[in-house]
Amino acid sequence: MTPETRHVSIRDVTFSYGAVRALAGVTLGISAGEVVALLGPNGAGKSTLTHVMLGLLTPGIGRADLFGMRPQDAVARGLVGAMLQDTGLMRHVTVREVVGLVAAQYGRAALTGGILREAGLADLGARRVSRLSGGQRQRVKFALAIAGDPRLLFLDEPTAALDVAARHAFWEDILERAGRGRTIVFATHYMEEAEAYANRIVVLQGGQIVADGPARQIMSRVSDVTLRFTDPEAREEELARLPGVLRVKGDPGDRWELVTSDQDATLDALYGASRRGVRDLEIIRGSLEDVLMALAKETGLP
Numbered sequence: 523m524t525p526e527t528r529h530v531s532i533r534d535v536t537f538s539y540g541a542v543r544a545l546a547g548v549t550l551g552i553s554a555g556e557v558v559a560l561l562g563p564n565g566a567g568k569s570t571l572t573h574v575m576l577g578l579l580t581p582g583i584g585r586a587d588l589f590g591m592r593p594q595d596a597v598a599r600g601l602v603g604a605m606l607q608d609t610g611l612m613r614h615v616t617v618r619e620v621v622g623l624v625a626a627q628y629g630r631a632a633l634t635g636g637i638l639r640e641a642g643l644a645d646l647g648a649r650r651v652s653r654l655s656g657g658q659r660q661r662v663k664f665a666l667a668i669a670g671d672p673r674l675l676f677l678d679e680p681t682a683a684l685d686v687a688a689r690h691a692f693w694e695d696i697l698e699r700a701g702r703g704r705t706i707v708f709a710t711h712y713m714e715e716a717e718a719y720a721n722r723i724v725v726l727q728g729g730q731i732v733a734d735g736p737a738r739q740i741m742s743r744v745s746d747v748t749l750r751f752t753d754p755e756a757r758e759e760e761l762a763r764l765p766g767v768l769r770v771k772g773d774p775g776d777r778w779e780l781v782t783s784d785q786d787a788t789l790d791a792l793y794g795a796s797r798r799g800v801r802d803l804e805i806i807r808g809s810l811e812d813v814l815m816a817l818a819k820e821t822g823l824p
């Protein structure tokens with residue numbers, strides 16, 4: 523893939539706010555149609571990276587390009603849309619007026635009704651922005667981000683404050699865009715959304731990328747699996763000796779819980795060695811949240 527076809531190209535970017543180093547040597551390339559989730563604890567650098575990608579912050583070291591040009595130029599050409607956490611909205615105009623104004627800047631004033639529908643605002647066009655709820659304001663921000671049907675969309679915690687139905691509609695819209703080759707980069711603290719909707723997850727910690735890949739691949743970095751089963755005759759010492767077993771927990775109802783680093787070896791031994799019946803086996807894999815915690819321990823970064 524040539525650099526020109528990259529929608530986002532970040533090379534060795536370091537950014538500091540005075541003495542606080544927010545990004546330290548970040549390199550990241552994102553191509554057309556990718557849906558990328560930026561994950562990481564508070565203060566990891568997600569918003570800073572988003573601001574660098576948008577050209578709102580200029581890195582001290584390294585370089586950021588969108589579509590092979592400076593981010594500011596890509597933004598000026600209408601290639602980029604963004605929904606940021608701290609964006610204010612004009613308050614004393616109606617929803618239709620504010621969305622229509624931005625759509626007009628992209629030569630899409632006639633499409634305002636469709637944009638309102640896509641953002642779940644069809645019934646709120648005549649409402650003043652100052653009278654909206656938090657979730658409704660969030661939808662207005664989304665409408666503004668998509669008003670120009672941008673090829674690249676940055677979303678910082680887009681579903682915070684949205685109710686279940688609005689979230690669902692939001693993700694349907696995002697996946698439809700990605701299907702048309704639009705590129706989406708979103709920062710979130712909702713692991714289940716990253717897992718369900720992103721085809722790539724980038725994990726930031728202490729201003730560095732510590733993992734980058736599809737959810738499944740990132741989750742495979744923590745191979746521990748929990749096995750739960752019922753076995754009235756099992757003894758704790760015996761289970762602890764099975765290959766791969768790291769920990770054993772039992773309870774009075776003969777329900778056991780083993781954590782294993784080698785699921786196949788443990789199961790083979792469990793069924794092979796057991797002359798009893800192991801019943802109601804459940805296999806529980808680590809969640810993305812577990813993986814992030816494990817990565818934080820492994821890297822020691824904040």
Ligand SMILES: Nc1ncnc2c1ncn2[C@@H]1O[C@H](COP(=O)(O)OP(=O)(O)OP(=O)(O)O)[C@@H](O)[C@H]1O
Binds near residue numbers: 566
């Ligand atoms: N304007 C600023 N001035 C000084 N330090 C800042 C500023 N903005 C962010 N920081 C610091 O830079 C680091 C990265 O912050 P950033 O907002 O990028 O993190 P984040 O991953 O988006 O966090 P969150 O999940 O809380 O939104 C943090 O240590 C933060 O305190």
